[in-house]
Amino acid sequence: MKTILAFLAVLAAFVAAPFALGPYYTTLIIPILAYAIALTGLNLLFGYGGLLSFGHAMFLAIGAYASAVMGAKLGVRAFEAQLIVAMLASGTVAALIGLLCLRYTTIFFSMLTLAFGMIFHSFLFKFYDLTGGESGISVPRPSLFGASFASMSKTAFLVGPFYWYALGLFSVMFLLMALIVSSPFGLALKAGRDNERKTSFLGVPVFKVRYVAFILSGIYCAVGGAVLAVSIGAADPELSYWTQSGNMIFIIILGGLGQLFGPIVGAVSFTLLQDTLMANTEYWRFALGAILALIIIFAPRGILGLITRALEWRRR
Amino acid sequence: MTEMLLRALNITKRYGAFTALAGVSFDISKGEVVAVVGPNGAGKTTLVNTLSGLFMPDEGGVMFEGRPVAGLGASALALRGLARSFQLVTIYPSFTVAEMISVGAFARAGQTFRLLRPSATCRREQAQVREVAAAFGLEHRLETTCSALSQGEKKLVDIASALTLRPRLMLLDEPTSGISSADKDRIMETLLAAAQRLGVESLVLVEHDMELIARYATRVIGLKAGSLVADMPPDAFFRDPAVIETLVGKVPHNALG
Numbered sequence: 402m403k404t405i406l407a408f409l410a411v412l413a414a415f416v417a418a419p420f421a422l423g424p425y426y427t428t429l430i431i432p433i434l435a436y437a438i439a440l441t442g443l444n445l446l447f448g449y450g451g452l453l454s455f456g457h458a459m460f461l462a463i464g465a466y467a468s469a470v471m472g473a474k475l476g477v478r479a480f481e482a483q484l485i486v487a488m489l490a491s492g493t494v495a496a497l498i499g500l501l502c503l504r505y506t507t508i509f510f511s512m513l514t515l516a517f518g519m520i521f522h523s524f525l526f527k528f529y530d531l532t533g534g535e536s537g538i539s540v541p542r543p544s545l546f547g548a549s550f551a552s553m554s555k556t557a558f559l560v561g562p563f564y565w566y567a568l569g570l571f572s573v574m575f576l577l578m579a580l581i582v583s584s585p586f587g588l589a590l591k592a593g594r595d596n597e598r599k600t601s602f603l604g605v606p607v608f609k610v611r612y613v614a615f616i617l618s619g620i621y622c623a624v625g626g627a628v629l630a631v632s633i634g635a636a637d638p639e640l641s642y643w644t645q646s647g648n649m650i651f652i653i654i655l656g657g658l659g660q661l662f663g664p665i666v667g668a669v670s671f672t673l674l675q676d677t678l679m680a681n682t683e684y685w686r687f688a689l690g691a692i693l694a695l696i697i698i699f700a701p702r703g704i705l706g707l708i709t710r711a712l713e714w715r716r717r
Numbered sequence: 718m719t720e721m722l723l724r725a726l727n728i729t730k731r732y733g734a735f736t737a738l739a740g741v742s743f744d745i746s747k748g749e750v751v752a753v754v755g756p757n758g759a760g761k762t763t764l765v766n767t768l769s770g771l772f773m774p775d776e777g778g779v780m781f782e783g784r785p786v787a788g789l790g791a792s793a794l795a796l797r798g799l800a801r802s803f804q805l806v807t808i809y810p811s812f813t814v815a816e817m818i819s820v821g822a823f824a825r826a827g828q829t830f831r832l833l834r835p836s837a838t839c840r841r842e843q844a845q846v847r848e849v850a851a852a853f854g855l856e857h858r859l860e861t862t863c864s865a866l867s868q869g870e871k872k873l874v875d876i877a878s879a880l881t882l883r884p885r886l887m888l889l890d891e892p893t894s895g896i897s898s899a900d901k902d903r904i905m906e907t908l909l910a911a912a913q914r915l916g917v918e919s920l921v922l923v924e925h926d927m928e929l930i931a932r933y934a935t936r937v938i939g940l941k942a943g944s945l946v947a948d949m950p951p952d953a954f955f956r957d958p959a960v961i962e963t964l965v966g967k968v969p970h971n972a973l974g
């Protein structure tokens with residue numbers, strides 16, 4: 402119930418945003434939604450499953466390239482078809498890689514995912530014909546539910562139909578995740594995070610539970626990646642670079658690890674923070690790093706944790 | 718003849734060159750409450766870990782319900798009816814008591830991979846959770862976060878979570894360690910009553926407290942330096958000063974009542 406109310410508040414803010422902020426800022430919100438979708442998936446694995454992946458930018462890129470290859474090379478403009486291919490491709494890759502990575506936990510898991518991410522990054526450079534190499538592939542405007550919006554300008558398309566589409570997509574993916582984390586599966590995943598041995602003696606096949614979470618997180622990242630590619634108009638190899646994975650982890654921690662609203666709060670805060678810092682200082686990377694350190698030390702539950710604490714304090 | 722649940726046949730377990738268990742054999746039948754005693758380092762935890770399939774013995778084998786335990790995997794074994802707890806209390810700190818107990822209830826019902834239904838709305842499993850909690854006197858604690866429980870309650874929740882699986886055989890590694898002696902008796906009584914109520918057929922418990930053993934065990938197994946040095950009913954055990962001397966040191970004067 403509380404979750405639904407909080408979600409409606411978030412939704413209301415995103416519905417109001419384009420009217421309040423105008424087209425320029427609205428184009429900046431679409432990447433926020435894209436990251437929120439992707440990170441909602443990564444949060445399942447990292448926050449609820451306790452498995453820190455340094456390779457999930459790969460799945461973001463798989464989504465982006467699926468959209469780009471479908472639209473630019475195969476002439477399939479229907480975004481729904483692109484999304485399905487993105488999810489299938491990403492789910493398949495996750496199913497293969499997960500089989501190996503999940504034999505390990507802790508730092509060994511992290512390093513293996515990092516390694517696969519790096520392999521994938523170099524793959525994007527190598528297979529020029531498919532991926533466009535260093536320059537990537539530009540993403541043609543997709544059609545949404547069969548409508549091509551050909552008469553619209555690029556910005557009008559993005560801040561109009563595509564914005565609402567992305568918001569709808571985020572809502573659906575978010576609500577699905579709300580169910581997943583409160584389901585018996587979500588419980589088993591968290592239990593395995595807290596104590597693997599104990600959990601397996603409670604009849605839970607911990608590996609399989611993590612495997613499903615890994616695949617789901619890959620699928621979420623691919624959907625986010627496809628939305629991201631349309632909003633920036635291109636899929637390029639930097640999307641899969643390991644620093645991108647680092648950023649994704651940063652945003653989750655900033656928002657609040659293992660909390661349903663962590664990714665959306667993180668994505669909004671990160672964008673605002675980065676914009677403000679970049680506009681005011683050339684040392685913005687330093688400032689971002691310092692903020693991450695402060696959050697980890699003083700607010701381990703992230704900005705969301707601070708908000709919850711403030712709300713509880715006010716209620717008293 | 719009573720039905721046999723578990724058979725340990727000549728199990729030997731080594732850590733490198735060190736032999737922690739040396740050719741230990743025994744059977745456990747339905748209806749037994751077996752106390753495993755022995756000084757620190759005798760191999761009691763190693764025995765529990767081997768019986769529960771966590772360790773592969775270097776020699777010999779363990780059968781549960783006539784089938785080998787080896788290679789089955791903890792979760793499959795737990796679902797087949799052999800559950801266990803650990804020497805150190807294991808709770809999930811952020812879980813409520815109800816959530817912690819429900820993990821096993823969902824596993825037993827084959828619902829672990831149910832993804833799109835909030836666990837709180839699964840009526841059948843939640844009813845089981847309440848039933849198990851009630852058996853442990855924890856019904857008023859269902860919504861309490863595990864980390865906020867007292868040490869004794871943590872132990873009970875830990876064991877309750879495993880008994881939700883309704884195992885036939887439950888292995889308990891020092892269920893009363895770390896509990897004040899004033900509370901030990903109550904904890905043990907609660908746990909035995911709950912086990913009986915939930916249909917557990919046999920219990921194996923590693924226990925140091927001679928009074929508890931005298932009161933509750935139907936059989937005592939003594940381990941020393943990895944060898945089985947005693948396997949007898951409690952009254953015979955307590956009548957044998959030499960055995961007690963090797964296993965416990967001095968005899969507590971009030972153990973015999």
Ligand SMILES: Nc1ncnc2c1ncn2[C@@H]1O[C@H](COP(=O)(O)OP(=O)(O)O)[C@@H](O)[C@H]1O
Nearest residue numbers: 732735737755756757758759760761762763764
């Ligand atoms: N993982 C291990 N590696 C090496 N030695 C171990 C290991 N676990 C236990 N031991 C040794 O095996 C012996 C038996 O240990 P354990 O089964 O824990 O005894 P108990 O539970 O009776 O106190 C001890 O001497 C202990 O030091």
Ligand SMILES: [Mg+2]
Nearest residue numbers: 761762763804
């Ligand atoms: Mg021990």
